[in-house]
Amino acid sequence: GAVVSQHPSWVICKSGTSVKIECRSLDFQATTMFWYRQFPKQSLMLMATSNEGSKATYEQGVEKDKFLINHASLTLSTLTVTSAHPEDSSFYICSARDLGEVIEQYFGPGTRLTVT
């Protein structure tokens, strides 16, 4: 149980284009999903907290107009990187919290974004 999927697993895009990453909870419902980014050999950095049916809460320093988050259902959240630049290249990981859980988060397999 508690399986989270992400799509795509990797993507290469050109500077200036937009990329959408999907995060799905496959066998549970998640009112809260989280988006992280991770640079090589570094820890996970929380970007935003996504709540179903409401606006996402962004961490300090994360541009909400650049990283658009939509959490339209209890099993799906999307992150859109708009007008991507090479410095946006990173490993993006989502996590989801089961309705019945208070603290534990279950992570997706991550999406490797490369902007050329």
Add this chain to the structure above:
Amino acid sequence: GQQLNQSPQSMFIQEGEDVSMNCTSSSIFNTWLWYKQDPGEGPVLLIALYKAGELTSNGRLTAQFGITRKDSFLNISASIPSDVGIYFCAGAEGETSGSRLTFGEGTQLTVNP
């Protein structure tokens, strides 16, 4: 914001050896979690600790929630090659469903056969 200091940063051990890593914080956390991340994958939850002083095992893994609520350790006994990966501690400050996790810097474990 909250910071977690995780040590050691990396470990190189022989198969069969025991391993210990820990996390400390200057602030109190109400929950400690330990995750393992394989290359190119997302973290996988290993152990969750909810009460100060709690000692929990999961197979060859044992973790403890420090009495002061400012630290936690993870032990791996009789290591095997598949234990290779990055281990992260994570702490949650609150006790509600909106509580975010703060992650340590990670411990890179290498196990030589």
